[in-house]
Amino acid sequence: MLLNFNFFLFSTVDAQIRLIGPNLCSGRVEIFHNGVWGTVCDDSWDMNDAAVVCRQMGCGSAQSAPPAAYFGAGTGQIWLDDVLCTGSESDLSQCTHNGFGINNCGHGEDASAICTRPNNPTGETLKMLIGPNLCSGRVEVLHNGVWGTVCDDSWDMDDAAVVCRQMGCGSAQSAPPLAYFGAGTGQVWLDDVLCKGNESDLSQCTHNGYGISNCGHGEDAGVICAADGEIRLIGPNVCSGRVEVLHNGVWGTVCDNGWDMNDAAVVCRQMGCGAAQSAPPVAYFGAGTGQIWLSYVLCTGSESDLSQCTYDGYGISNCGHGEDASVICAGEKVF
Known part of the structure; x- marks a missing residue:
């Protein structure tokens, strides 16, 4: 399934690899x-x-190894080519390859991996959010080895x-219906889901049964969770505005x-x-209200998350909202 949106990224710092894709365990393979x-x-x-x-x-077993920049083309260096693993190695660097930087490829040939998610004892109700980050997106569940959506x-x-709790993403902010994060493909696994809100797993909620649905993918359900460290831009579009953090x-x-x-x-x-x-400085997109969470943010520019940059500490600031920071980005995010 080729996904048409820009992706949030995650990395394992010690392992020095990361997957740039829709979630922690699927994406374009990058190495440091x-x-x-x-x-x-x-x-x-x-x-x-x-x-x-x-x-x-730490993402379990591999489901597929998509070629041809399946999760979008990267930029800059192509570090590895002709990688040959036996499959038993614990680290990609242990596999044979041509040597760092030795390749005859373009970024249209970037390699990817789609993995099963960890910590799923039954293999039946693992969650994945297809959206802008790990804690917001279209809800998908794994059943009989196949990913499918949930009807709204x-x-x-x-x-x-329940989904936000199960994903480790804090409280729920909203429950968008009508394929808010884009329509899925293939199976619609669940319909008429009725949770009390205190369940630890979506499988504990009542529903019609797997695959019993009268829905199309235009009714795919989504969630937006309140994950600490999440960011948003308040401005004329999703990619330009005043920077706010949760x-x-x-x-x-x-x-x-x-x-x-x-x-x-x-x-x-x-x-x-x-x-x-x-x-842009000095509240270019208007002054915010309430908390000023961060001040003296110092990023190198290579970090994947603003929380990885140095700063004075949450709430430590001598600023007013007339000094709110903003960004203007080149892209337009599409879910």
Whole structure:
């Protein structure tokens, strides 16, 4: 299933690989070398290679090894080509390859991996959110080895609360119906889901039974969860605006002290909005209200998340909202 949206990314710092895709365990394979992230060419890329990546990421077994930039083309370095793993290695660097930076590929050949998710004792009700980040998106469940969606009939905040809890994403902010995060494909596994809101797993809620549905994918259910460290842009579109971060369930702004293009680059990347075009200070998109969460943010520009940058600490600031920081990104995010 080819997904048409820009992706949020996650990384395993110790392992020095990451998957750029719709969730922690699916995406374009990138590897860290000499302080720079780069992609892997799909020449000879197969399930043995994907199995090593999935194991290294702590993401269970490999489901597929998509070639040809399935999760979008990367940029910059292509670090590895002709990777040949036996499948038993614990680290991609243990597999044979041509050597770092030696390749005859373009980014249209970037390799990917789709893994099963961890910590799923039954194999039946594992959740995945297809959207802008790990904690917001279209709800999908795994049944009989096949991913499928959930119909929005009776879908409400109680159902969303269970999904957010199960995903480790805090409280539910909304339960968008009508394929808010795009229509899925294939199976619609669940319909008429009725949760009380206190269940620990969506499988504990009542529903019609797997595959029993009168829905089309235009009715796919979504959730938006309140994950600490989440960011949003308040402005003319989803990729330009005043930067706000979520902390302890409360949205707050970022002071423009020290705010520059490196910081903006991280925000744009985290939002799936391409490169940063500018980092406007002094409440360029209007002054926020309430909390000012961050001040003196110092990013190198390579971080995948604003929370990985240095800053004074949440709520430590000598700023007013006339100093709220903003970004303008080049991309337009499409779910």
